[in-house]
Amino acid sequence: MSESIPDAAIVTILRPFVRATRPILSALRESDPFGLRGRTRAEGEDRSVRAKVLDGLAAVEVPGTAAWADMDVAARQKWWIYRVGRFTTAVAAVPGLGGALARSLPVSSAVGAAAQGMLLVAVAGEHGVTDEDELVGLLAWVLFRRRPALDRGPTAAEDAAADAKATEIEGDLVGEGRPTAARIASAVWRLGRALFAVEDELDKRPHGRFYHEAIGLLPVVGVLGKYLGEWSGLKRAARAGEKWIAARDLAHR
Numbered sequence: 001m002s003e004s005i006p007d008a009a010i011v012t013i014l015r016p017f018v019r020a021t022r023p024i025l026s027a028l029r030e031s032d033p034f035g036l037r038g039r040t041r042a043e044g045e046d047r048s049v050r051a052k053v054l055d056g057l058a059a060v061e062v063p064g065t066a067a068w069a070d071m072d073v074a075a076r077q078k079w080w081i082y083r084v085g086r087f088t089t090a091v092a093a094v095p096g097l098g099g100a101l102a103r104s105l106p107v108s109s110a111v112g113a114a115a116q117g118m119l120l121v122a123v124a125g126e127h128g129v130t131d132e133d134e135l136v137g138l139l140a141w142v143l144f145r146r147r148p149a150l151d152r153g154p155t156a157a158e159d160a161a162a163d164a165k166a167t168e169i170e171g172d173l174v175g176e177g178r179p180t181a182a183r184i185a186s187a188v189w190r191l192g193r194a195l196f197a198v199e200d201e202l203d204k205r206p207h208g209r210f211y212h213e214a215i216g217l218l219p220v221v222g223v224l225g226k227y228l229g230e231w232s233g234l235k236r237a238a239r240a241g242e243k244w245i246a247a248r249d250l251a252h253r
Contacts, residue, residue: 005198007140007148013197014117014136015154016165020194021121023170024187027179028083073126077238080122085234088115091185112230113202114191116143116237123238127245134248142240143205144198169194206236 071079088111117139124130124138133150140146154162169190173183195202207229 005201007146010140010144010146010198010201011136011148011150012158012162013194014139015132015158015162016169017117017191017194018121018132018135018139019162019166020169020187020191021118023174024184024191025118025122025125027173027184027187028087076126077123077242080119080126081235081238084115084119084122085231087184088112088118088188088230091188109192109196109202111188111192112233113143113195113205114188115230115234116205117191117195118188119234119238120241123241124245127242127249129245129248138241138244141244142237143195144201145204165194206233206240 091111120139120142121135124135129135129138133153137148137150140148169187171183171187171190173179173187
């Protein structure tokens with residue numbers, strides 16, 4: 001039985017996704033988009049959702065410190081899970097960060113798909129996997145259960161098209177001045193929109209447990225169920241990425 005969407009189309013979407021993900025991850029790693037490094041915990045019983053989200057983000061360790069240099073790969077991977085997960089949660093929870101795109105795409109699906117792709121690229125980098133074709137292969141397997149042929153590389157026209165699409169996704173993220181939270185969030189939404197070109201394939205990506213889906217169908221607490229499901233799916237994507245990298249390392253020996 002043939003695939004409804006050919007592998008070549010998956011590669012065409014994932015190549016610019018990988019290229020655009022790198023500056024977004026750099027911004028998340030090196031910048032302080034929410035002003036967290038100097039943030040002190042807001043007090044009072046009437047703290048807003050925004051304040052609570054930012055307090056949670058402020059508790060995350062920041063690369064560039066001596067503690068970061070002493071962390072092993074497993075610890076850095078855990079850092080990335082929380083960094084990506086908490087930021088994308090903030091994108092969905094803090095009013096205004098999603099912009100116009102947040103009103104036109106399903107929050108959990110768009111942000112969840114982009115978060116998993118970002119995390120996989122970040123985890124691969126901590127394992128020393130930075131080759132574009134390998135990253136495309138990693139995302140194709142974990143997100144879509146595909147193993148596309150990547151032995152020929154992109155043609156000049158395909159390479160130029162991928163660059164143009166990556167630049168479109170990045171938007172005003174790369175430029176003068178420090179990336180702001182709104183700029184990074186908008187770029188994350190554009191990553192999600194890029195993956196929705198193959199929306200029917202996204203059901204193959206890692207998801208939460210069956211009970212997360214059940215909670216998500218309930219009134220009031222449904223939002224919590226969807227969040228927990230995406231959080232669980234993010235961690236499962238990381239584990240799947242680790243297995244892919246381990247198999248890749250074994251094959252290269």
